[in-house]
Amino acid sequence: MLVQIHCLRERGRPLPKHLFAFKKALAGWLTVHEERDNLLNRHTRIARLRSPENSSELIPALRDVQLVELTRERLILSGIERQEDIVLNKIEDFAQTWVCWLGERQEHSKDMEGNKEPSTKTRDPAGTG
Incomplete structure (x- = not known):
């Protein structure tokens, strides 16, 4: 599914x-x-975000992914992001949360930037209001 x-x-x-x-x-x-x-x-379970043009990964995959919230406008995924440093031969796992906006993104970005009155439909990415 296409998301932001x-x-x-x-x-x-x-x-x-x-x-x-x-x-x-x-x-x-x-x-x-x-x-x-x-x-x-x-x-x-692994979540991946791939480029629409060439299918390359845009950000590191989210491992042990869990669906935290699902609404008409967005879904929130939480999991573990793995970062590998080949030079140092080091692998680190970090907590990560993705807010995935569904549908038209322009409305959400205007709400977040304060260019438009916030609606009840769209909230800040952290989901606190």
Whole structure:
């Protein structure tokens, strides 16, 4: 499904709310499926955001993904983001949350930037009001 995504964390830490007015959402194809994770030695649900043009991954996949919220306007996924540093031979897992906006994105970005009166339909990415 085609969505616009805001990531709510960076390296596991929540981003301050004021940053969302300046952070552009990533548009792409969202898929969620089960896949074998060799590092965990088990199957896990994985969410991926792929580019509409060439199917390349736009952001690191979300592992052990769970659906936190589903409304007409958005869905919120929570899981683990894996970052691999090949040079340092290091793999780190961090908590991550994606707010996936469904449908037209222009209305949501205007609400978040304060260019339009907030509606009851659209809320800030963190879902606090």
